[in-house]
Amino acid sequence: MSKKTSLEMEVKDLDLWYDTKQALKKVNMPVYKNKITAIIGPSGCGKSTLLRCMNRMNDIIDKCRIEGEILFDDKNVYRKNYDVVELRKRVGMVFQKPNPFPKSIYENIAYAPRIHGIKKKKSLDGIVQQCLKDAFIWEEVHDRMESSAMGLSGGQQQRLCIARALSIEPDIILMDEPCSALDPIATAKIEDLMRVLVKDYTVVIVTHNMQQAARVSDYTAYMYLGELIEFGETEQIFENPQEELTEKYITGRFG
Amino acid sequence: MGIPYTPLEGLYILLAASSLLVLVIILSFYKKLGIGKEFTYAIVKGGGQLVLIALFLTFLFQTKLWIFLIWILLLTMIIVGGHTSAKRATHMPHAFQITTPSILIGATTALIVLALSRAMPLQPQYIIPLAGMAFGNSMSICSLSLDRLVREINLNRTGIESMLSLGIPSKQAMEEYNRLSIRAALIPTIDRLKTLGVIFIPGAMAGLLIAGTDPLVAAEYQIIVYLMIVGGGIITAMTVAFLARKKIFTEYDQLAEWLYKE
Amino acid sequence: MVEEFHNELEKLKKQVVRMGNLAQDMLKKSVKALKEKDTDLAKEILNCKNEIANMDEKIEQDALKLLTLFQPMAKDMREMATVLKMITYLARIGRYGKDIANITLELAHKPHVKELVSIPYMAKEVDSMINDALTAFENEDVESIDGFTAREKNVDELRYSIFRECLTYMMEDSKTIKRCARYIMVARYLERCGDHAVKMAEKVFYMVTGDHIDLDPPGPTPDCEL
Numbered sequence: 001m002s003k004k005t006s007l008e009m010e011v012k013d014l015d016l017w018y019d020t021k022q023a024l025k026k027v028n029m030p031v032y033k034n035k036i037t038a039i040i041g042p043s044g045c046g047k048s049t050l051l052r053c054m055n056r057m058n059d060i061i062d063k064c065r066i067e068g069e070i071l072f073d074d075k076n077v078y079r080k081n082y083d084v085v086e087l088r089k090r091v092g093m094v095f096q097k098p099n100p101f102p103k104s105i106y107e108n109i110a111y112a113p114r115i116h117g118i119k120k121k122k123s124l125d126g127i128v129q130q131c132l133k134d135a136f137i138w139e140e141v142h143d144r145m146e147s148s149a150m151g152l153s154g155g156q157q158q159r160l161c162i163a164r165a166l167s168i169e170p171d172i173i174l175m176d177e178p179c180s181a182l183d184p185i186a187t188a189k190i191e192d193l194m195r196v197l198v199k200d201y202t203v204v205i206v207t208h209n210m211q212q213a214a215r216v217s218d219y220t221a222y223m224y225l226g227e228l229i230e231f232g233e234t235e236q237i238f239e240n241p242q243e244e245l246t247e248k249y250i251t252g253r254f255g
Numbered sequence: 256m257g258i259p260y261t262p263l264e265g266l267y268i269l270l271a272a273s274s275l276l277v278l279v280i281i282l283s284f285y286k287k288l289g290i291g292k293e294f295t296y297a298i299v300k301g302g303g304q305l306v307l308i309a310l311f312l313t314f315l316f317q318t319k320l321w322i323f324l325i326w327i328l329l330l331t332m333i334i335v336g337g338h339t340s341a342k343r344a345t346h347m348p349h350a351f352q353i354t355t356p357s358i359l360i361g362a363t364t365a366l367i368v369l370a371l372s373r374a375m376p377l378q379p380q381y382i383i384p385l386a387g388m389a390f391g392n393s394m395s396i397c398s399l400s401l402d403r404l405v406r407e408i409n410l411n412r413t414g415i416e417s418m419l420s421l422g423i424p425s426k427q428a429m430e431e432y433n434r435l436s437i438r439a440a441l442i443p444t445i446d447r448l449k450t451l452g453v454i455f456i457p458g459a460m461a462g463l464l465i466a467g468t469d470p471l472v473a474a475e476y477q478i479i480v481y482l483m484i485v486g487g488g489i490i491t492a493m494t495v496a497f498l499a500r501k502k503i504f505t506e507y508d509q510l511a512e513w514l515y516k517e
Numbered sequence: 518m519v520e521e522f523h524n525e526l527e528k529l530k531k532q533v534v535r536m537g538n539l540a541q542d543m544l545k546k547s548v549k550a551l552k553e554k555d556t557d558l559a560k561e562i563l564n565c566k567n568e569i570a571n572m573d574e575k576i577e578q579d580a581l582k583l584l585t586l587f588q589p590m591a592k593d594m595r596e597m598a599t600v601l602k603m604i605t606y607l608a609r610i611g612r613y614g615k616d617i618a619n620i621t622l623e624l625a626h627k628p629h630v631k632e633l634v635s636i637p638y639m640a641k642e643v644d645s646m647i648n649d650a651l652t653a654f655e656n657e658d659v660e661s662i663d664g665f666t667a668r669e670k671n672v673d674e675l676r677y678s679i680f681r682e683c684l685t686y687m688m689e690d691s692k693t694i695k696r697c698a699r700y701i702m703v704a705r706y707l708e709r710c711g712d713h714a715v716k717m718a719e720k721v722f723y724m725v726t727g728d729h730i731d732l733d734p735p736g737p738t739p740d741c742e743l
């Protein structure tokens with residue numbers, strides 16, 4: 001695991017308030033290239049908030065205040081006039097509930113590349129095929145590319161959404177509890193997929209399932225009440241956490 | 256020509272017609288429909304407004320000052336229209352910033368076309384009713400499209416977020432919902448256009464017929480008016496969609512907070 | 518759910534301590550039986566053989582069931598791992614007790630070469646190490662295993678001194694060879710039990726702190742020709 005690691009993104013002293021409620025408190029966290037980083041912690045501790053900061057999808061503005069920085073390519077993504085559309089092309093996201101567009105399987109993948117200027121049918125075909133293959137779903141859908149994505153099973157839909165996220169060739173893929181709506185077999189497929197994807201991408205995943213975090217991730221961050229309590233190599237966090245809070249959470253002696 | 260009685264005779268007739276109102280109120284009370292009070296209020300308010308405007312119009316038609324006064328009237332129309340329509344988007348902050356310009360642009364375009372095509376002579380007798388129709392129609396189309404747009408965006412929040420997260424700009428992300436809202440807003444107008452003369456004789460034509468105009472001319476005029484209404488309406492709905500983006504998304508292409516309260 | 522797991526884990530640890538006490542008992546009594554040529558006591562120990570094997574089996578099964586059902590993590594996981602290792606060491610210690618009891622029965626018809634002193638002394642040392650390892654496990658406190666490295670070396674030394682002593686007897690009088698060979702084996706068994714105590718101490722240390730420790734670092738082996 002301790003192969004050479006380099007930073008892909010870095011969260012530095014990040015504070016975030018929703019109105020008067022502070023949802024993130026001085027969070028510092030590295031995101032290493034070609035590694036899977038898992039964010040764990042009890043509900044409402046700010047996992048999704050932190051994740052959404054990374055591609056600037058936090059859904060609120062007027063009452064949401066942010067201090068600190070997130071460095072990506074040595075630039076703070078919270079700098080004024082930062083091009084968030086460009087950022088999101090490089091930091092893709094997969095949501096908790098599978099949410100394919102109500103379009104054909106083909107269109108789901110081709111949609112974003114086309115808007116981003118790839119118009120040639122042949123190039124699009126290539127991208128669609130590659131993304132579906134990379135997301136381990138090509139075999140299951142190649143003979144029904146024109147049928148609606150809504151007809152797929154939950155697990156297939158989620159892999160389709162991952163394929164869709166790949167279609168913009170991002171550097172980082174953020175996943176917010178991507179398996180929480182799936183059965184164990186579909187979950188296992190997505191976990192396998194993550195381990196393969198991480199060879200070419202950097203992955204950050206929020207999960208409620210500690211076994212999942214332990215199985216798939218290289219690094220784990222434990223958050224509690226908006227604070228990042230502990231960050232470390234996954235083995236260390238799950239075998240021998242240094243912080244008592246982490247220990248308590250991991251062993252279920254909580255509250 | 257026109258309606259064959261004086262204002263005084265009209266008042267008697269009005270009183271006679273009011274007996275219908277009394278009947279309705281009694282019926283409503285008896286059947287416990289619970290609309291008696293509101294109905295009375297609406298009639299009194301609407302009637303009062305009409306009488307006031309009639310008095311104002313009487314004055315306007317006689318004075319040379321109408322050139323100035325008509326602006327006050329138009330201004331009132333646009334402001335009232337903008338605010339009424341803005342109430343459709345309950346949580347959108349300063350929604351009138353969208354509705355007012357949308358109604359203004361749509362209705363004004365229609366009126367300018369009418370004026371240039373000489374369908375609307377520049378006399379208060381023509382300007383005022385036609386402007387009323389243009390503004391009124393633009394207002395209802397504005398309300399419909401804004402309501403539909405906000406509803407669609409809310410229903411498809413996750414879909415839109417997925418698009419945003421794929422680096423698709425907000426403009427493209429809401430394109431489909433714009434189309435839906437514009438179409439939805441125009442449906443009543445188009446339906447009415449289709450059934451023109453069958454289900455009902457529209458206001459302008461009714462007025463003209465009552466005034467004794469040749470039915471063919473009246474029909475022509477009604478078509479002109481309708482074209483203006485549809486044209487102005489489409490412009491209004493498009494302006495709503497265009498302006499609403501700034502309210503629905505933040506400066507950084509995030510869905511805005513107020514949507515979450517809808 | 519989690520509550521239930523922690524209750525079960527507590528029960529499991531109590532079982533381990535009970536098994537530990539039995540193993541300790543078997544070893545202690547076997548040396549006493551040897552010293553006093555008490556064949557009844559030796560037979561009693563042989564009867565414990567099944568009991569400790571059953572405990573080993575039962576604890577292992579319970580532990581595996583808990584692992585499957587709850588997939589524990591962090592300290593819970595370390596406790597489970599320690600339990601599984603401990604029972605193996607304890608079962609072996611019990612078996613050495615049984616082996617010493619068998620030797621007692623073999624030697625019962627003849628007097629000792631001389632009164633046994635070193636072997637009981639060595640047994641006492643080993644027993645106190647086992648005891649300290651079990652205490653550390655029970656109290657989740659690593660203080661009592663502090664001097665284990667030195668104590669282990671000491672036990673090694675005792676084994677070699679017994680070995681050398683026996684060599685002298687055997688060279689002097691070949692009739693003692695059979696008995697002395699047995700004494701050497703007993704010393705060897707006790708030394709192995711000491712090693713197991715050290716291993717248990719290492720596991721307990723891991724359980725409590727999460728860190729791995731080597732309490733028996735490779736050093737110069739005592740000079741001896743076998």
Ligand SMILES: Nc1ncnc2c1ncn2[C@@H]1O[C@H](COP(=O)(O)OP(=O)(O)O)[C@@H](O)[C@H]1O
Pocket residue numbers: 018021023041042043044045046047048049050059060
């Ligand atoms: N849009 C919002 N407005 C106000 N508070 C919010 C909003 N989103 C999240 N929060 C609050 O911020 C905290 C962190 O939320 P979230 O990041 O969703 O937690 P998690 O994903 O760890 O369950 C919670 O207490 C939540 O109530």
Ligand SMILES: [Mg+2]
Pocket residue numbers: 047048049
């Ligand atoms: Mg969440």
